[in-house]
Amino acid sequence: MFVVGELINGMYSNIGSAIKERNKKEVQKCALDQIACGADALDVNCGPASRQPLVDMPWLVETIQEVTDKPLCLDSSKPAVIQEGLKASRNKTIINSTTADQDKLDILVPMASKYQAQLIGITIRSKGIPQNKDQRLELAAFIVANCQEQGFSVEGLYLDPIVLPVNVAQSQMKDILESISEFKIISGPGPKTILGLSNVSQGVLLRSLINRTFLTMAVAYGLDSAILDPKDKELMDALITAELILNKNIYCDSYLEAYRKKLNS
């Protein structure tokens, strides 16, 4: 599982103030803490309060790059902000994200090609959120077709079936899980799949439990990657155990430690 740490986000107060005060230490600590807990890449988001995201994004990128060469997942709904992040990046990059809207795809797919970035495509469009699996598949196929037409390798594409909070869209959870396995057969070689996990537990009481149960189920459906809080130890333990049960790694008593030390690759 490719784990993207979600904690460098201006929405969190520590990162919000760090951006404002240009406090590199706080951001770098957050980056290293997540990596120590098992993050393979780091999401980078200036947050909704950023008044100058075009400047804040490259500052975050440069700050993080001083302490790690892990891939950076540049997270913004504004393509211009992502572009500023890409310009500043030496590390590998993932664009987070394009929707299934033609105008977005026309900007972000060529941008991903130009900067040799990977791309996350969310199966949502400005007209609205998909209501079932078929609508998700239709949007996924639209994104894949656009990438193929523009010469962007589908191997560099991650599809996100868009996770909704369990208390808002309980009836859709099974469809979301099934979409994970079905996205992979849209093309050959198939796209990878990713989830913005924490959304499943927005506004509910038992967030951590719901996150890890949903993640475990998604792993069984073949999920390749998730954007999550790697500092949630029980969540990471559940993830590692789910992969063990799927025979992705050979059991030993210290299998949690073996995973965290990156002894299995």
Added chain:
Amino acid sequence: METQLVLEKWAGTISAMVIGAEKKDGGSRAHTVKIGGQSSLPLLFKEGGIPNPPAIAFEIWDIPPQDWSEELLAPYGKSIENPFDWADKCVNEFKAQLLCVKMQGAHPDFGDKGPKEAGEFISALLKKVSVPLIILGSGDDAKDNLILPACSEAAKNERCLIGCAVQENYKTLVGSVLADGHNIIAESPIDINIAKQLNILISDMGLNLERIAINPTIGALGYGLEYAYSIMERARLAGLSGDKALASPFICFVGQESWRTKEAKVSPEQGIAWEIITATSFIQSGADLLVLRHPKAIQKVSEYIGTLFKKQGNNLRG
């Protein structure tokens, strides 16, 4: 039409281990022996690199062996009565590149040699022969925790391979091996989960995974060979797939297992055949280091390895 080979590209590489240290590396050995380092399943030369062919060590003891059959003792003649003469014969007459010395004389039932005496024996052996050494304890954990540190210290900087560490008793040996610059043998009872666990426990103490050889515990032909074979296959597949805790070379104690079978005792020819077949089978499953007993078996297995590697145009000492 030419057949197209389906080749696997592996993410991982098996650890490369050097046994023995020459003068330039602080030791006194005339040469070193390299094992492991492959990025392919055994003998699939087109799939990835196989820089080192399987190596063979002659097994000797620090005392005249008590339970070796007449057929097995015969080729060593009178030399068997003195471990130094025995070692000398292996190296000078049978051209051994590597010796595996078992400190059987330290076992409480076989002479109960103390740490001082054991250390002195290793020092003397290092003076007598210039090939790299594998050093094994007596098999009595409590006693080995006393004598192996002395042997390790006596061979400091000679980069020996010392064993065996087991899950219930590894700390003392790891400490010594770390201090004196050796490699270690990690033994598990035909159990891949314990093999992985023990490697992690040893590396947690600070000994690099590259300095561990796995003793998977084998059985001879007809005595569970296939169980060890399949465990080795599975571990090798995991190691090549990127599981660093299982990407260790294998050491197989083929001689001791082959000669204890009742079939081996029927006739010298059959005993030799048993040792050869057991050894060559384990080469197929990934054995990197074979510890053998009968000079004739060793000669045949060496020829077999030579043929396999020569045919493929591979360099024997990569």
